Amino acid sequence: MTTVPKLRAWLLTEDFTSARHARAHQAYLSWLRFSSNPLAFGGLAVIVLLTLIAALAPLVATYDPFAQDFSRALQAPSAAHWFGTDELGRDVYSRLVWGARTTLYIAILVTVIVGPIGFVIGATAGYLGGWVDTVLMRITDIFLAFPSLVLALAFSAALGPGIENAVIAIALTIWPPVARLVRAETLTFRHSDFVVAAELQGASTPRILFRYIVPLCAPSVIIRLTLNMASIILTAAGLGFLGLGAQPPMPEWGAMAAQGRQYLLDAWWLTAVPGIAILIVSLAFNLLGDGLRDILDPKHG
Amino acid sequence: MGAGGMALAGAGRKLATSIGVIATTLFGLLALTFIIGRMVPADPVLAILGDTFDQAAYDRVYQSLGLDRPLYVQFFQYVQNIVQLDFGQSNVTKNMVASDLARVFPATLELAILAIFIGTVLGVPLGIVSAVRRGTWVDHLGRVVGLLGHSTPIFWLGTMVILIFYAGLGWIPGGGRIDLYNDGLVDGPTGMLILDAALAGEWEVFASAIHHILAPALLLGYAAMAYLSRMSRSFMLEQLGQEYILTARAKGLAQRPIVWKHAFRNIRVQLLTVVTLAFCGLLDGAVLIETVFGWPGLGQYLTAALFYADMNAVLGSVLLIGLISIVINLLSDIVYRFVDPRTR
Numbered sequence: 001m002t003t004v005p006k007l008r009a010w011l012l013t014e015d016f017t018s019a020r021h022a023r024a025h026q027a028y029l030s031w032l033r034f035s036s037n038p039l040a041f042g043g044l045a046v047i048v049l050l051t052l053i054a055a056l057a058p059l060v061a062t063y064d065p066f067a068q069d070f071s072r073a074l075q076a077p078s079a080a081h082w083f084g085t086d087e088l089g090r091d092v093y094s095r096l097v098w099g100a101r102t103t104l105y106i107a108i109l110v111t112v113i114v115g116p117i118g119f120v121i122g123a124t125a126g127y128l129g130g131w132v133d134t135v136l137m138r139i140t141d142i143f144l145a146f147p148s149l150v151l152a153l154a155f156s157a158a159l160g161p162g163i164e165n166a167v168i169a170i171a172l173t174i175w176p177p178v179a180r181l182v183r184a185e186t187l188t189f190r191h192s193d194f195v196v197a198a199e200l201q202g203a204s205t206p207r208i209l210f211r212y213i214v215p216l217c218a219p220s221v222i223i224r225l226t227l228n229m230a231s232i233i234l235t236a237a238g239l240g241f242l243g244l245g246a247q248p249p250m251p252e253w254g255a256m257a258a259q260g261r262q263y264l265l266d267a268w269w270l271t272a273v274p275g276i277a278i279l280i281v282s283l284a285f286n287l288l289g290d291g292l293r294d295i296l297d298p299k300h301g
Numbered sequence: 302m303g304a305g306g307m308a309l310a311g312a313g314r315k316l317a318t319s320i321g322v323i324a325t326t327l328f329g330l331l332a333l334t335f336i337i338g339r340m341v342p343a344d345p346v347l348a349i350l351g352d353t354f355d356q357a358a359y360d361r362v363y364q365s366l367g368l369d370r371p372l373y374v375q376f377f378q379y380v381q382n383i384v385q386l387d388f389g390q391s392n393v394t395k396n397m398v399a400s401d402l403a404r405v406f407p408a409t410l411e412l413a414i415l416a417i418f419i420g421t422v423l424g425v426p427l428g429i430v431s432a433v434r435r436g437t438w439v440d441h442l443g444r445v446v447g448l449l450g451h452s453t454p455i456f457w458l459g460t461m462v463i464l465i466f467y468a469g470l471g472w473i474p475g476g477g478r479i480d481l482y483n484d485g486l487v488d489g490p491t492g493m494l495i496l497d498a499a500l501a502g503e504w505e506v507f508a509s510a511i512h513h514i515l516a517p518a519l520l521l522g523y524a525a526m527a528y529l530s531r532m533s534r535s536f537m538l539e540q541l542g543q544e545y546i547l548t549a550r551a552k553g554l555a556q557r558p559i560v561w562k563h564a565f566r567n568i569r570v571q572l573l574t575v576v577t578l579a580f581c582g583l584l585d586g587a588v589l590i591e592t593v594f595g596w597p598g599l600g601q602y603l604t605a606a607l608f609y610a611d612m613n614a615v616l617g618s619v620l621l622i623g624l625i626s627i628v629i630n631l632l633s634d635i636v637y638r639f640v641d642p643r644t645r
Contacts, residue, residue: 257454264464
């Protein structure tokens with residue numbers, strides 16, 4: 001019983017006994033600030049839930065998402081089929097659950113691709129400056145000149161439909177703002193004393209970039225990537241809606257909504273349910289991103 | 302000479318720089334669409350010849366398309382065609398892509414202009430009032446509107462609007478730009494139906510066109526409004542925290558002139574930039590909304606072309622959208638110079 005208050009007191013005290021203690025104190029304060037924001041906390045809860053659903057899809061789903069049964073086609077929501085059935089008699093709830101995997105797969109893969117690209121291009125441009133900066137930023141501007149969905153459409157048209165190609169297409173359109181952000185952050189540290197000191201000690205350019213610059217840019221990039229998750233999910237759903245993302249019979253929320261449109265008047269749930277799922281998840285990422293910004297980046301709070 | 306001449310030289314240099322930037326962006330735009338065109342796995346020769354042909358015919362077409370020449374020559378040829386407004390032929394409509402684009406573009410422009418108007422007129426005041434009355438119900442409402450606008454899949458919202466307001470209540474028409482019996486009555490100079498009908502005095506056509514555009518324009522406008530209210534709120538908050546506002550308050554100026562005369566003047570330039578960005582972002586939404594509402598514009602043309610893998614039409618549309626973005630940015634850059642005395 002007494003260990004919890006003790007731990008709290010240890011975390012809250014400012015008489016630090018070690019560096020680790022100070023770090024734990026910082027983390028605990030951030031957590032307190034974060035958990036006092038109910039909206040951000042709700043966003044995190046939804047994302048954790050989504051991750052659990054995606055991980056445990058075979059257990060959470062009540063039916064096989066691919067099993068067709070024409071005798072049960074287009075049934076309204078009921079106790080047996082919580083969100084009804086589609087035109088092939090498949091259970092919409094189970095397809096929604098498996099679709100969570102597709103959504104997370106796309107969002108995570110795009111982020112994992114875009115983060116490093118943004119870091120390398122942005123930090124290189126900002127740190128080296130001169131013509132390297134000019135060339136890299138011009139390329140970034142060219143990509144930024146296109147509205148992102150339109151560019152993603154063009155890339156997926158060229159690469160062909162499919163989920164991996166959708167990931168590549170989205171990644172190609174999402175990296176420029178990240179690179180811009182990293183560059184701007186790098187410029188603020190470029191002439192700091194600690195960077196100059198490292199240069200004078202003969203540290204190589206990659207070492208300075210990865211040991212000194214990148215860690216300092218990380219917080220704002222993490223916020224950016226979290227907020228980006230929402231737009232990645234919306235873009236992926238848009239591609240799926242236009243038939244360029246995941247291909248049938250793979251369950252994907254955007255494609256599910258698109259297929260449901262043909263039966264809109266008879267079976268509204270086919271379109272309504274996946275759309276609400278997309279809305280909730282992208283709302284959760286937006287709320288979490290806003291909450292993280294309040295903690296990690298107080299100047300924009 | 303003196304200061305005036307110096308300023309003039311500075312302005313000239315700035316102009317030269319921005320022309321250089323636009324030129325490189327345009328070049329990049331062409332290079333990017335060229336690369337995308339070459340990435341297509343489908344053989345363009347087969348698209349022309351179909352299934353039955355001999356090797357000689359294949360070689361002839363291969364050469365006539367210039368595919369045997371080095372890439373940079375092909376690129377040069379591509380740029381030359383584009384400059385002459387030759388985007389190639391559409392495999393689906395069998396028209397030249399350029400004439401197809403000229404036909405569908407006014408419909409999109411009409412929709413986008415109305416939507417950005419709605420978004421700006423509603424979004425900017427909402428953001429400013431949210432900032433001024435920070436923490437009140439207006440602010441919370443603005444936040445909810447903004448968050449929902451950022452998070453809602455617009456194609457889904459459009460479908461739900463059709464389900465409720467067309468199928469359920471019968472308030473809006475089912476899709477397209479105009480009722481069938483009014484179609485083709487007005488063939489005006491701009492291609493923007495509302496404007497043409499008003500110019501021709503065909504008020505029945507005008508009413509029908511307004512009736513049709515309302516739902517898609519409001520939906521697109523909503524997405525723009527969400528973004529604009531969020532941005533104008535944060536710009537306004539930044540200004541209201543400045544010392545000159547405190548001075549104005551200290552000398553007893555009322556709230557209204559402080560907000561609209563002092564603070565608003567200083568966020569106009571930033572607002573212009575975000576309205577520009579919102580317009581470019583709106584073109585994204587237009588692709589989806591046009592597909593949902595059967596609006597015969599650029600977006601629907603693009604998605605139909607995607608469906609049939611009609612690459613000339615796809616690249617032509619994408620290039621046009623990229624060009625619009627560049628032109629809009631250029632226009633905002635010019636307006637900015639007039640609005641903001643510091644950039645003169």
